[in-house]
Amino acid sequence: MIHLAEETVALARRLAKAQGLSMEDAIRQAIEQSAREAGVAPESGHRRDLSVGAVAARKARIDRIVEEIAVMPVLDRRSPGEIMDDLNAL
DSSP: OOOOOHHHHHHHHHHHHHTTHHHHHHHHHHHHHHHHHTEEEEEOOOOOOOOHHHHHHHHHHHHHHHHHTSSSSSOOOOOOHHHHHHHHHH
């Protein structure tokens, strides 16, 4: 059993509630995300969590990324075909 400070448990509860997950799932996902960012690979045989909450959390993260990309400026107004033509000309 791991003993955590009350502040840590309270934060985990708020995170879980905000994501619509169990506290355990919210903690696990947060640790997995930190591990990926640190370049720590999951253990072999690890299967992706397909629970409704986990899928919803992944979808929410993807939606946030899509929203961030959508507000980025367009740096090259040429059509994809025009860009490919220019690349092929090289």
